[in-house]
Amino acid sequence: DQQVKQNSPSLSVQEGRISILNCDYTNSMFDYFLWYKKYPAEGPTFLISISSIKDKNEDGRFTVFLNKSAKHLSLHIVPSQPGDSAVYFCAASARETSGSRLTFGEGTQLTVNP
Amino acid sequence: NAGVTQTPKFRVLKTGQSMTLLCAQDMNHEYMYWYRQDPGMGLRLIHYSVGEGTTAKGEVPDGYNVSRLKKQNFLLGLESAAPSQTSVYFCASSPRRGGSYNEQFFGPGTRLTVL
Numbered sequence: 001d002q003q004v005k006q007n008s009p010s011l012s013v014q015e016g017r018i019s020i021l022n023c024d025y026t027n028s029m030f031d032y033f034l035w036y037k038k039y040p041a042e043g044p045t046f047l048i049s050i051s052s053i054k055d056k057n058e059d060g061r062f063t064v065f066l067n068k069s070a071k072h073l074s075l076h077i078v079p080s081q082p083g084d085s086a087v088y089f090c091a092a093s094a095r096e097t098s099g100s101r102l103t104f105g106e107g108t109q110l111t112v113n114p
Numbered sequence: 115n116a117g118v119t120q121t122p123k124f125r126v127l128k129t130g131q132s133m134t135l136l137c138a139q140d141m142n143h144e145y146m147y148w149y150r151q152d153p154g155m156g157l158r159l160i161h162y163s164v165g166e167g168t169t170a171k172g173e174v175p176d177g178y179n180v181s182r183l184k185k186q187n188f189l190l191g192l193e194s195a196a197p198s199q200t201s202v203y204f205c206a207s208s209p210r211r212g213g214s215y216n217e218q219f220f221g222p223g224t225r226l227t228v229l
Contacts (some may be wrong), residue, residue, distance in 0.1 A: 004156075006156075009154070034217060036220075037147075041222070041223070042222055042223070043118070043155070043204055043206075043220030043221050043223055044204070044220045045220070046217040046218070046219075049217065071154070084210050089156060089157065091157075098145075098164060098170065098217075099145050099162050099164045099218055100145060100210075101147075101159060101162060101172070101206055102157075102159075102218060103159075104149075104156040104157040104158070106154055106155060106156040106157050107156050
């Protein structure tokens with residue numbers, strides 16, 4: 001079963017506008033959530049994370065929101081820039097998981113048009 | 115620091131051939147992981163290791179073996195490659211910091227095609 005789902009395979013926005021990427025999870029044991037960004041022919045790189053004790057975490061143009069009751073998180077990018085065009089993966093971890101293992105979503109391809 | 119490196123970058127195999135993918139990290143991380151990425155399926159964990167000499171199965175371990183003889187290296191082996199193992203393979207590592215979660219650092223990937 002897919003415990004972390006990103007239902008939108010792709011998203012296209014105009015430069016300067018807001019990009020909102022969504023992620024849903026089913027495992028109530030998840031207590032830490034991360035977003036990774038991936039450019040073609042490169043490995044994923046860490047972008048931003050949030051603990052389940054918070055509902056918002058901000059880092060520059062990037063903000064992650066967590067709604068625990070809905071088991072939903074979102075990544076907001078404001079303003080969006082062409083260099084933000086990449087695949088974004090949502091990931092989750094449970095505190096008691098051996099080796100700090102992550103469960104990833106399918107990814108969303110973001111395209112920011114100039 | 116080079117971070118996480120993977121060898122080779124590309125490889126083409128015939129069905130039934132074997133190969134080993136090498137991952138190396140110079141960050142003194144305790145934990146290491148092997149993932150595969152397939153279209154529409156995100157990253158799926160194959161095997162992982164919580165320390166030198168230890169390995170464990172992930173989500174999709176069948177057809178793969180691993181070894182962690184040295185802390186800095188994590189090897190992924192395919193004994194008899196199948197077309198279903200055509201994928202992009204990523205290695206990652208993370209430190210162990212007693213109780214709190216740590217981000218994983220990824221290598222650049224190995225693109226494997228099995229004909």
